[in-house]
Amino acid sequence: MALAWWQEAVFYQIYPRSFKDSTGNGIGDLQGVIDKLDYLVELGVDAIWLSPFYPSPMNDFGYDISDYTDVDPMFGDLETMDQLIAEAHRRNLKVLIDYVPNHTSDEHAWFQESKGSRDNPKADWYIWKDAKSDGSLPNNWGSIFGGPAWTWNEERQQYYFHQFEPTQPDLNWRNPDVKDAMLDVVRFWLKRGIDGLRMDVVITIWKHPDMPDQPIIEDASGRAENDIFGKQEQIYSMHYDGIHALIREVRDTLDEFEDRVMIGEIWLGLEERLTYYGDGDEFHMPFNFDLLGGTSVVDPKEWSADYVRTSVDRYEDALQTSQWPNYVLGNHDVHRVATRVGEGQARLVAMLLLTLRGTPTIYNGDEIGMINGDITEADIQDPQGKRLGIHMTRDYSRTPTQWDDSDLAGFSPEGTASTWLPITSDYKERNIKAQMSDENSLWTLHQELIAFRKTSPALLSGVYQSFDSPEDTFIYSRQHDDEHLIIALNFNNQEKSIALPLQGEMVMCTHNNSNVVSSDGVVTLEGNQGIVIRVN
Numbered sequence: 001m002a003l004a005w006w007q008e009a010v011f012y013q014i015y016p017r018s019f020k021d022s023t024g025n026g027i028g029d030l031q032g033v034i035d036k037l038d039y040l041v042e043l044g045v046d047a048i049w050l051s052p053f054y055p056s057p058m059n060d061f062g063y064d065i066s067d068y069t070d071v072d073p074m075f076g077d078l079e080t081m082d083q084l085i086a087e088a089h090r091r092n093l094k095v096l097i098d099y100v101p102n103h104t105s106d107e108h109a110w111f112q113e114s115k116g117s118r119d120n121p122k123a124d125w126y127i128w129k130d131a132k133s134d135g136s137l138p139n140n141w142g143s144i145f146g147g148p149a150w151t152w153n154e155e156r157q158q159y160y161f162h163q164f165e166p167t168q169p170d171l172n173w174r175n176p177d178v179k180d181a182m183l184d185v186v187r188f189w190l191k192r193g194i195d196g197l198r199m200d201v202v203i204t205i206w207k208h209p210d211m212p213d214q215p216i217i218e219d220a221s222g223r224a225e226n227d228i229f230g231k232q233e234q235i236y237s238m239h240y241d242g243i244h245a246l247i248r249e250v251r252d253t254l255d256e257f258e259d260r261v262m263i264g265e266i267w268l269g270l271e272e273r274l275t276y277y278g279d280g281d282e283f284h285m286p287f288n289f290d291l292l293g294g295t296s297v298v299d300p301k302e303w304s305a306d307y308v309r310t311s312v313d314r315y316e317d318a319l320q321t322s323q324w325p326n327y328v329l330g331n332h333d334v335h336r337v338a339t340r341v342g343e344g345q346a347r348l349v350a351m352l353l354l355t356l357r358g359t360p361t362i363y364n365g366d367e368i369g370m371i372n373g374d375i376t377e378a379d380i381q382d383p384q385g386k387r388l389g390i391h392m393t394r395d396y397s398r399t400p401t402q403w404d405d406s407d408l409a410g411f412s413p414e415g416t417a418s419t420w421l422p423i424t425s426d427y428k429e430r431n432i433k434a435q436m437s438d439e440n441s442l443w444t445l446h447q448e449l450i451a452f453r454k455t456s457p458a459l460l461s462g463v464y465q466s467f468d469s470p471e472d473t474f475i476y477s478r479q480h481d482d483e484h485l486i487i488a489l490n491f492n493n494q495e496k497s498i499a500l501p502l503q504g505e506m507v508m509c510t511h512n513n514s515n516v517v518s519s520d521g522v523v524t525l526e527g528n529q530g531i532v533i534r535v536n
Contacts, residue, residue, distance in 0.1 A: 288327055
């Protein structure tokens with residue numbers, strides 16, 4: 001059975017503010033993306049996913065949307081977006097956009113009308129509650145960004161609910177008019193030619209209708225002193241009974257158009273997350289963050305061969321035949337992958353991501369191993385970092401892309417005063433231009449792995465099997481018809497000797513300028529080295 005385009009594709013996430021500035025204001029924009037489409041073709045990716053570019057007061061940098069059907073002048077306009085879609089398609093690149101269904105900006109016209117009275121046409125487009133009889137908050141729910149999830153509105157003399165910032169009121173999806181309006185947003189962009197949606201924090205859009213108090217987690221310390229959310233069991237505010245019917249309606253809307261894909265941001269455990277495939281009628285891919293959240297600096301777990309193998313094996317065992325896997329190792333919400341796992345293993349991560357079964361997503365800058373940005377308290381832009389502390393800021397992974405060693409790393413035109421976040425100090429050495437001309441660079445490894453993947457039936461659609469191997473190593477195979485590959489990864493910084501389950505010829509290596517010693521079925525890998533072997 002032939003694979004769909006999104007099953008064969010390598011996805012590439014672009015955070016527009018930080019990708020390429022074409023105007024000299026220090027902020028990336030859509031024209032900057034257009035200017036770099038040929039770069040993405042050379043890298044070899046097949047689809048780009050754009051973080052929000054909509055009109056917004058930018059309190060949460062575009063995730064607080066004031067108009068779902070336009071482009072913020074900071075990024076361009078609808079004509080620019082149409083051009084981006086057309087130019088991407090001309091290069092056989094698919095385009096996905098962020099769809100943010102949970103909340104709008106408090107500057108959205110819908111909220112401005114809703115707060116005006118308790119009986120206007122949009123009065124219950126958002127979640128409003130009276131104070132309790134003693135004047136206290138409607139319930140004990142906390143905001144993901146810290147503090148309570150309720151803010152008082154003087155005009156309406158009620159509290160409104162916000163899962164995130166007070167400037168991001170939650171939409172009331174129980175109102176059919178809200179649902180219809182948000183489904184029309186989906187149609188608006190699909191008609192303009194986008195190839196799919198990545199749905200933001202979708203598990204939060206359906207809450208318990210009575211919004212009772214959340215249970216308190218005993219002895220929970222939370223992420224910061226003002227973190228109410230992290231000290232509660234989120235049983236009423238997310239992943240609540242009834243949400244799957246709503247997701248199916250969104251999917252039905254997407255399926256009014258041919259050959260599109262729907263991806264969900266699902267921060268849940270494995271079993272709960274897999275329910276969002278539905279019966280093939282919900283998400284094509286609920287994002288798999290098992291190798292992302294589990295390696296976060298904020299909530300550290302051991303990054304090791306055993307951890308990775310256990311995560312992959314559990315995922316593979318749990319998936320049904322019809323459920324297509326995917327892997328994400330970096331994005332705009334967590335620390336840079338090279339910082340999380342250590343720069344020495346950035347090559348290993350590239351080989352892992354691009355040889356596991358399923359669709360991989362690369363976050364812009366990870367192809368050159370960008371590390372956490374040089375962020376100080378004074379630099380913090382992210383509202384989560386401002387409210388919960390610098391250890392929780394997402395700015396670390398949002399610093400401008402390092403294109404070359406010129407002033408401002410080639411991110412902004414010459415003469416630009418400054419960039420919205422500081423350029424990371426290692427840009428003179430670590431930049432795209434330098435790595436593209438280096439046959440032994442991490443960028444070149446990504447390009448070679450992507451090119452190899454495109455021509456390998458085993459990597460595109462082959463079955464996965466893992467094998468027992470020495471400590472700190474992960475060995476697995478991919479097999480389809482006559483092509484059989486063995487991938488051997490050494491997670492230790494010292495060399496390891498491994499008896500391979502099958503013999504063959506090495507076709508890829510994480511370090512092309514180093515020696516791989518093989519003798520009598522035993523291969524000796526250098527520290528942090530990985531290889532792909534084609535079985536004889």
